[in-house]
Amino acid sequence: MNRRSFLYSNAALAAVRPSPAATAKDELMDKVAQAALAMQRHSWEQGILAQAFLDMGDRERVILMAKGAIVEKAADGRLAAIGGGATDSAMGGTAYWRAGELTGDPEMQEAARGLLEFVLKRTPRAADGTCYHVFNSPEMWSDSFYTTPPFLAATAHYDEAMRQIEGLRKRLWIAENKLLSHIWDDGRHEFRDQAFWGVGNGWAAAGLTRVMAAMPAERRAERERLSAFLKELLDGCLAHQRPDGLFHNVLDRPTTFVETNLAQMLAFSIYTGVPGGWLPASYVSAADRMRAAARAKVDQYGFVQGVCGAPTFDQAGVAAEGQAFFLMMEAAAANFNRVRGR
Numbered sequence: 001m002n003r004r005s006f007l008y009s010n011a012a013l014a015a016v017r018p019s020p021a022a023t024a025k026d027e028l029m030d031k032v033a034q035a036a037l038a039m040q041r042h043s044w045e046q047g048i049l050a051q052a053f054l055d056m057g058d059r060e061r062v063i064l065m066a067k068g069a070i071v072e073k074a075a076d077g078r079l080a081a082i083g084g085g086a087t088d089s090a091m092g093g094t095a096y097w098r099a100g101e102l103t104g105d106p107e108m109q110e111a112a113r114g115l116l117e118f119v120l121k122r123t124p125r126a127a128d129g130t131c132y133h134v135f136n137s138p139e140m141w142s143d144s145f146y147t148t149p150p151f152l153a154a155t156a157h158y159d160e161a162m163r164q165i166e167g168l169r170k171r172l173w174i175a176e177n178k179l180l181s182h183i184w185d186d187g188r189h190e191f192r193d194q195a196f197w198g199v200g201n202g203w204a205a206a207g208l209t210r211v212m213a214a215m216p217a218e219r220r221a222e223r224e225r226l227s228a229f230l231k232e233l234l235d236g237c238l239a240h241q242r243p244d245g246l247f248h249n250v251l252d253r254p255t256t257f258v259e260t261n262l263a264q265m266l267a268f269s270i271y272t273g274v275p276g277g278w279l280p281a282s283y284v285s286a287a288d289r290m291r292a293a294a295r296a297k298v299d300q301y302g303f304v305q306g307v308c309g310a311p312t313f314d315q316a317g318v319a320a321e322g323q324a325f326f327l328m329m330e331a332a333a334a335n336f337n338r339v340r341g342r
Contacts, residue, residue: 029056030302032330036323039310039323042083043078043081043089044088044089045320047089047092048321048325049321049327050092050099053095055327055328056327062099062102065092065096066099067108070108074089077114077115079096079115080092085134085141086134087133089115090118090119091147093150093151094151094210096111097155099112115151116155119131126167126186129160130171132186139183139185139186140183140186142180142197142200144168145180145208146203149162149208149211150211154210154214158216162222165211169229171184171186179233180196181194182197195253197251198237198249198259198261199262201237202264205234208233209272209273211226227278231279234279237251237262241290244293246260247263249308249316259306259316260294260304261321264329265325266287267294267333268328271287271332271333291330294326294329304318304323308322
């Protein structure tokens with residue numbers, strides 16, 4: 001395995017990840033984690049939850065999630081290959097890669113390399129190299145900002161990570177609104193879904209944050225471009241923030257349901273980006289409001305209520321990804337508070 005590349009990304013992420021001791025005492029986090037582990041999971045859900053445990057410093061659960069992902073390994077190299085699109089398995093790539101390093105287990109390491117090989121060489125893609133989100137249609141989704149770019153950046157494939165980001169941005173970004181539409185059909189050269197889906201924009205903000213955390217300091221031009229893009233996206237989303245700190249499922253449509261997960265995704269990005277040095281502290285007050293609103297949504301069983309809900313994601317409910325982003329938000333907030341002495 002390419003230890004140099006991953007060790008660099010670990011050092012870059014050190015500023016955004018609390019120690020296990022910092023999170024072990026948080027009973028609410030433990031409740032949410034336990035509820036998450038009780039939920040059935042598709043490929044992206046297994047991956048994003050594994051990443052949440054990595055952020056928390058929970059090495060044991062990261063390893064267990066990686067072992068579980070290998071059980072559902074596809075012949076093409078995808079791990080946890082249950083449901084989801086062509087690149088959804090890559091959401092867990094960073095965590096699975098790290099599990100191989102932590103254990104030295106040849107099976108884990110080979111599986112992680114196989115997933116990376118799939119991302120680099122086997123994903124369906126457009127002529128310019130931008131990956132399609134699904135197998136059976138030439139579609140780019142806003143979700144895809146989180147599928148391949150963070151894994152590519154964590155394994156030092158920085159140019160490829162940027163190529164994916166720029167390809168998605170070219171098709172999905174609506175500059176006048178500072179928001180991303182959800183789905184572009186590259187065959188028809190038109191939007192399949194032009195709506196500003198809140199969680200889709202959240203996937204993008206979180207994905208850009210992960211790439212920023214892994215991008216070397218000497219890549220100044222890329223870091224400046226990513227930082228500027230993330231700020232614009234945050235501004236576009238925050239323009240639609242409700243007084244209670246949450247957002248509507250479609251950001252500019254108040255008739256859609258009030259949704260919890262975007263708040264968690266943006267709070268994670270802010271609590272990560274401010275101590276990371278690529279976001280100004282002026283965003284923190286918005287993150288604090290979003291975090292407070294999300295924490296108030298955790299029920300007695302540990303389920304984060306009101307997120308874009310599984311299995312159809314067209315109504316408020318609960319979802320494994322909502323559980324995962326709560327944990328990532330809390331881990332980032334704990335580190336932010338420690339770094340800033342709050």
